Amino acid sequence: MIYILWMLSLLFLYYILENKKKKRINEIINLIDNMKNQDYKIPIKQDDFSILEDKIYKIFIEIVEAKETSNKNSEKQIEYLEDIAHQIKTPITGMLFSIENLESEYPEIENIEILKRQILRLNSLADILLKLSSLDANKDMMKKEKFSLQELVDYALDSFTLKKNIRLEIQDILKENIICGDFYWLAEALINILKNANNRIDCNKIAISSSKNPLYTSLVISDNGGGVEKENMTKIFKRFYKTPDSDGFGIGLAMVKTIVEKNNGEISVRNTENGASFEIKFYNVT
Incomplete structure (x- = not known):
């Protein structure tokens, strides 16, 4: 009988200690969550978890100060x-x-x-x-306004003069496809892509097309200027990277990537049969 009582006492004690431990762990988790919300109050308790609490607090403050x-x-x-x-x-x-x-x-x-x-x-x-x-x-200063891709393309073409020998092909669907973003910054991005094609010696055709699905609306700019070298595919969107035959500054396409990403989109490039094709995806998320 005494043995049973002793075992029950141990189990009860273990249950209390486990509950206490779980409670303190939850308090530490809440402390971290509060600090993420800029609430830096730390509870004054003296137990085995206090040292851990203190270390977490100090590390978090150091990270905030460094940031x-x-x-x-x-x-x-x-x-x-x-x-x-x-x-x-x-x-x-x-x-x-x-x-x-x-x-x-x-x-x-x-x-x-x-x-x-x-x-x-x-x-x-x-x-x-x-x-x-x-x-x-202006990291978080992009405007949110609705406009058609046709309006965007028209504005970009009015702001930049292509070579006389370049033939433009623009899909009618651009009038129907509406996106939400900063019109003038996105026009700047589009102008830089057009400049990239315009600067290619062999380019005499640029095609601009679009498609839409429940996830995103795309804008595709394709040219017949010979494409991008395989070794440059992963580098062309890096700031200040330029190919040996380029007379630019290596900034245009890097700027395009930054603008597109700040407007809830992504950009990619692939080679086609005769040139390069840039695709911008504007995700349908507010």
């Missing part, structure tokens, strides 16, 4: 980049004005035209840096 420091540094870098770009623009404008005067006075000097092209290239880089700083600074 805040990183965000501040990023914001400063973005400000510096924007500052530099603005500072560059001022002398460039003056140089362009001077070059145009020289052109009119000495039209026979070829080096003036070469110098003008380089200054215009530098001016283009400054514009890109300004766009990048704006894009990086």
Whole structure:
């Protein structure tokens, strides 16, 4: 009888201790959840779990402080980049004005035209840096408005001049397919894709098509400019990566990827029989 009572006492004690342990574990889980919601109050208890609680609290605070420091540094870098770009623009404008005067006075000097092209290239880089700083600074500032893909394509084509020998094929379905996002940033992305095709020597045709399903609406831009080398497939969306034969800055397609992703989409590229095909998927999620 005594043995049975002793066993029951042990079982009861084990039950109490297990319940207490589970309760403290749940309290620690709640503590972590509260800290994720920026509630940094820590309960004052002295038991075997207190040391663990204290360590979790200290590590979490260190992570928060490191994140805040990183965000501040990023914001400063973005400000510096924007500052530099603005500072560059001022002398460039003056140089362009001077070059145009020289052109009119000495039209026979070829080096003036070469110098003008380089200054215009530098001016283009400054514009890109300004766009990048704006894009990086406004991480969660993309507008949400509805518009058709046809409106987007029309605006992009009005803002950018393709080579005269390029034939455009645009599907009528673009008028029907509506997406939600930031119109002007997405137009910027589309312009960069069109520029990529336009810069290909062999390209004389660009086809723009679309499809829709319950999951996403797609926009496909295909060209016949020879396609992308296999070794470059995974690199072309990386910032500042450029192929040896490119005369760009290696920023355009990286910017496209960032813009598309910030508008709840994704972009991919594949080679077709005669060229490259970029597909943007806009997911139907609000």
